[in-house]
Every structure is written in C-alpha cells, then in structure tokens.
Amino acid sequence: PESRLDDGIIHLFYVTAGISRTALLRLFLAMEKGTHLASNCQHLVHTKVRALRLEPNTGLKGKITVDGEVVQYGPVQAEVHRGLSRVISG
Incomplete structure (x- = not known):
C-alpha cells in the first residue's frame, strides 16, 4: 500500500522462523x-530495500517463487533501477 512506481524501493515481506503451520495458513x-x-502477525516482517540477495539453506531442498513465479532453487537477487522504465496506461 505504501509503494509507488517511482520510489526506487522494494517492499520486502518475509516470515521469520517459529511460526506455526496454522498461523502460516492464516x-x-x-x-x-x-x-x-x-x-x-508477529512473524511477518516488512522492510524497505533497494537491493537484496536471498540464499537458501544448502542442506535443504524446496521451491522458490518470485512474484508468484517458480524460479530455480538457489540464490535470488533483485535490485531497483530507478527511472529505468515508464508505465503508460490508457
């Protein structure tokens, strides 16, 4: 809700360890x-970043999704390039 197309920020949400399955489902x-x-939810954390790198635990297997799309299991990086694109709506 706080994001703007031109703010140059990624609003990163993540869930901390210790959340119950019931709370995660909710x-x-x-x-x-x-x-x-x-x-x-005390386990939901919101932070604003300009770049990020997430590295999954190498001892585990799993799935990673980025904006709803499944990506290859491994490190994921993202960076904001402010002013790189324009949005035209009609």
Missing part, C-alpha cells in the same frame, strides 16, 4: 484477500 489466506498487513 497468513497465506489473509495475503490472498489483501488483509495480511492488518493481521498483526
């Missing part, structure tokens, strides 16, 4: 409805 359902920010 959070996912709230995300689907767009009410996750109002859920006051």
Whole structure:
C-alpha cells in the first residue's frame, strides 16, 4: 500500500522462523484477500530495500517463487533501477 512506481524501493515481506503451520495458513489466506498487513502477525516482517540477495539453506531442498513465479532453487537477487522504465496506461 505504501509503494509507488517511482520510489526506487522494494517492499520486502518475509516470515521469520517459529511460526506455526496454522498461523502460516492464516497468513497465506489473509495475503490472498489483501488483509495480511492488518493481521498483526508477529512473524511477518516488512522492510524497505533497494537491493537484496536471498540464499537458501544448502542442506535443504524446496521451491522458490518470485512474484508468484517458480524460479530455480538457489540464490535470488533483485535490485531497483530507478527511472529505468515508464508505465503508460490508457
């Protein structure tokens, strides 16, 4: 809700360890409805970044999604390039 197309910021949300399966399911359902920010989940963290690199635990296997798309399991990087593109709407 706070993001703007020209702010040069990635709004990163992540879930910390220790969340129960029930709470995680509730959070996912709230995300689907767009009410996750109002859920006051103590395990949901929001931070603003200009770049990030996520490296999964090498001892585990899993799936990684970026903006809803499944990507190859491994390190993921993202960086904002402010002013790189323009949005035209009609």
